[in-house]
Amino acid sequence: MTTTSNVSGTGSSTTSSSVNQALSSSSASASDLQSQFLTMLVTQMNNQDPLNPMDNSQLTSQLAQISTVSSLQTMNTTLNQLLSQNSASQAMNSASLIGRSVEVPGSQISVAGGTPSKFGVDLPTAADTASVTIKDSGGNVVRTLTLSNKAAGVQDVSWDGKDNNGNTVADGQYTFSVSATAKGNSVSPVALNYATVQSITGDSSGVLVGLTNGQSANVNDIRRIS
Structure with missing residues (x-):
């Protein structure tokens, strides 16, 4: 069977x-x-x-x-x-961006010959007041700038290279931070650096621009081109 x-x-x-x-x-x-x-x-x-x-x-x-x-x-x-x-x-x-000046997120300022590099801020909404705090490489506050009635968007910040006592700061590297309020409420501005594009590369995160200040940024993060 x-x-x-x-x-x-x-x-x-x-x-x-x-x-x-x-x-x-x-x-x-x-x-x-x-x-x-x-x-x-x-x-x-x-x-x-x-x-x-x-x-x-x-x-x-x-x-x-x-x-x-x-x-x-x-x-x-x-x-x-x-x-x-x-x-x-x-x-x-x-x-085509190579050789062009761009503004990208960053908080560095270089001072050479008493003249600071250009920098700015991107405000998500119009701000009644904004405060820019500049610090030296040791983290010490050297200058505080107050901005009033700024519209939303990219805004240049003007600094004469002097500290809070009116003295010209030493050449070197500085950093800055920004806070702002609108109708009594805090907003979240973005600190911006100016730099010149010197290279274009790509990786898994997208297309990157290499800048003359040693920084790299995603091309989509560029706020202004000049």
Whole structure:
């Protein structure tokens, strides 16, 4: 008498478990999943109990999952290609910025010959008052500037290079911070540096501009070009 091995229950469970494991693995490709599934499916069909065959609904579910993974991986590849092409195009378009002066987020000021480098502030809303605090490399406050009735947007800040006592500060590196209020409420201005663009590069975060002050910034963060 010929005996038939009943692997319907265990085979179906093994197929589901193995495929689900592969589906949860980020390293599994769509072709790997399809190959693995078909191998297990053929093995299961060859060993199933004719009196208790494979559950068609489970087979359909596994096929649908594999189809979904394959579609998503194809879509992901296409999107990555489009992003790479867009990044390259943006880098080429940004090449015209080389040699131009731009304003980007930053809080550095350089003083040379008693003359400070240009800097500014980006106000999210119109401000009744804004306070600019300038510090030396040791963190000591050397000058506090008060700005009144400033409109929203990019605003230049004028500093004569003197401290609060009217003395010309020493050449070197300084930093500044900005606070502002509008109708009694605090707003969050952004400190801005002026610098000249000397290079254009790209990485996973997008197109970057290399500046003469040693800073780099995303091209989308440029507030003003002159």
